[in-house]
Amino acid sequence: MTYVVTDNCIGCKYTDCVDVCPVDCFYEGENMLVIRPDECIDCGVCEPECPADAIRADTEPDMEKWVAFNQKYSEVWPVIYEAKEPLPDADAQDGKDDKLTTIFSENPAQQAA
Template identity: 65%
Template sequence: MTYVVTDNCIRCKYMDCVEVCPVDCFYEGENMLVIHPDECIDCGVCEPECPAEAIKPDTEPGLDSWLQLNSEYAEKWPNISAKKDAPSDAKEMDGVTGKLEKYFSPEPGEGD
């Protein structure tokens, strides 16, 4: 099992999860984070820290595509281990549906 970041992180990109991760398995895209599934130790401390509830265990049904996306972009994006400020419109974007199709950016973030 591993944890994955799902669509509600897109354009919310809260980073409370990054701060508590003991193995620094988060990677930063331009407008979301992902978890490297081979680095995640399945401790689960990140899940309750996410204000957008965008982190889920990969054992939940229907998350195969999110596991694949997390795995793919964790190889392309820079590692991040320090919390940064969320986007100014994060609260407005929390809960918006269809984010992957409308707002996902494959561009990397800045990293640490």
């Protein structure tokens, strides 16, 4: 089993999960996070920390697409080691439908200079 980030993270990018992850397996895109499935140690400490309820176990129904999605973007986005402020409109974006097709960005997060 592994954990993955799903579409409700898009537009929110709460990073509470990053602070509790013991193996630094979160990767940061412009407007969401993903987990590298082969680095996740299945501890589950991140799941209850997500205010957007966007982290799921891969054993839940229909998670295969999210495992592949997380793997793909974790290979091209930078690792995130510490929590940051959520996106400015995170609360408004939480729970909205169709964020994957309407606002998802494939761009990596901007790295601090």
